[in-house]
Amino acid sequence: MTSPDQPAQPAPADTSLANRYGAKKRTLTPKAKRVIGGAALAAGIGFLAWVSTSQSLSDVTFKDIGYSTTDATLAEVDFQVTREPGTAVKCAVKALDSKFAVVGWKVVDIPPAEATETADGGRTVAQRVAVRTESLPVSGVVDSCWAAGT
Known part of the structure; x- marks a missing residue:
């Protein structure tokens, strides 16, 4: 004998939204934001120093x-x-x-x-x-x- 079909359990709301719209975006930690900001600042200062010295070395x-x-x-x-x-x-x-x-x-x-x-x-x-x-x-x-x- 076979047992009657059981109704499917409804999926949790988080899973169904993730399937429809994609998983939640991961954000950067505050430490990672500081590291990226510091690296960008150092790169900017280095670029400005290079531009100012390269112009003055060959300036006529x-x-x-x-x-x-x-x-x-x-x-x-x-x-x-x-x-x-x-x-x-x-x-x-x-x-x-x-x-x-x-x-x-x-x-x-x-x-x-x-x-x-x-x-x-x-x-x-x-x-x-x-x-x-x-x-x-x-x-x-x-x-x-x-x-x-x-």
């Missing part, structure tokens, strides 16, 4: 001193370049007309200086560059400078 800066115009075909631009001693530099110098259009352009090679050549140990050198122009310039400026090896 320039300062416009003045310009003079001898005639409609020539301008002379005076400027200073600061870089590490022993670093060759290239600078783009341009002459501008009254509407700020470029009427002359020249890339100048500045050779590396010895550490004893200037008062600041060879870091800053003054340059005077003659730039040929198409028409009468009213200004002469340095557009940019960069280390010659890059």
Whole structure:
């Protein structure tokens, strides 16, 4: 003889919800949150230190001193370049007309200086560059400078 079928026991509510919506999410412990936060903070500080020191090590800066115009075909631009001693530099110098259009352009090679050549140990050198122009310039400026090896 067979026994009659027994009705199934209803599943507990937690199990049926877990089957339908997924298991409860596990949260991080407070200690794990502190460790992750500390690691992220240390990585951020390390990245900022790297960025600030890498820029200053290969930094080339320039300062416009003045310009003079001898005639409609020539301008002379005076400027200073600061870089590490022993670093060759290239600078783009341009002459501008009254509407700020470029009427002359020249890339100048500045050779590396010895550490004893200037008062600041060879870091800053003054340059005077003659730039040929198409028409009468009213200004002469340095557009940019960069280390010659890059």
